[in-house]
Amino acid sequence: MSERALVELTIPGDAAWVCLVRRWVADALMVAGHRDVDGVRLVASELAGNAVLHTESGRPGGLMRVKVYEVTDALARIEVIDQGAATVPRSRRSGAEECGGRGLWLVEQTAISWGTRSVPQRWNLVWAEVSTLGVLPTPEFEDAEEALT
Structure with a gap:
């Protein structure tokens, strides 16, 4: 099977639209016959x-x-193209008491692979490829204590 585009959306950059993105992505993949879209929905x-x-x-x-x-x-591959930022997206370690900062770490743990690239007009594209068989990559922890935090 060769790669095939399922859906493309241009939407406002507003938090209220994020839940709709989650639904549209899952629906598009389920209509195409994919069984487990929870990981893709999260990513x-x-x-x-x-x-x-x-x-x-x-x-x-x-x-x-x-x-x-x-x-x-x-x-499946998800691409989100945004209007750019002063920094490049990267996974980071968050402290145990921090409320945020785990998003790309979750993407890294859920996706088979992910990355970023620049696109015309100084926009950025962040992509991730995710299994739709319910198989997650094995997380890599530097030490046992990290697995518990």
């Missing part, structure tokens, strides 16, 4: 939420674009 939510919180897309009048691809019958 789409985190990527769209990050675009709203950390990029120019989250400013009044901002936009973001979400694309869903079927890579194989068991693998």
Whole structure:
């Protein structure tokens, strides 16, 4: 099977739209025959939420674009294209007492692979490929204590 585009949305960069992104992505994949879309739903939510919180897309009048691809019958790719930011998205460690900062870590733990790249007009694209068979990659912890926090 060759990669196939399932849906592309251009939406306001507003937090109220993130739950709709989650639903549209899951619906598009289920209609295409994918069985387990929970991981994809989580990843789409985190990527769209990050675009709203950390990029120019989250400013009044901002936009973001979400694309869903079927890579194989068991693998989907989500792309979120935002209007750019001063920083590059990266996974980081959050302290045990911090309320946020775990979004890309969750993406990293759920996705088979993920990354970023610049696109025209100084926008950024963040992508992730996620299994739709309910198989998650094995998390890698530097030490046993980290697994417990």
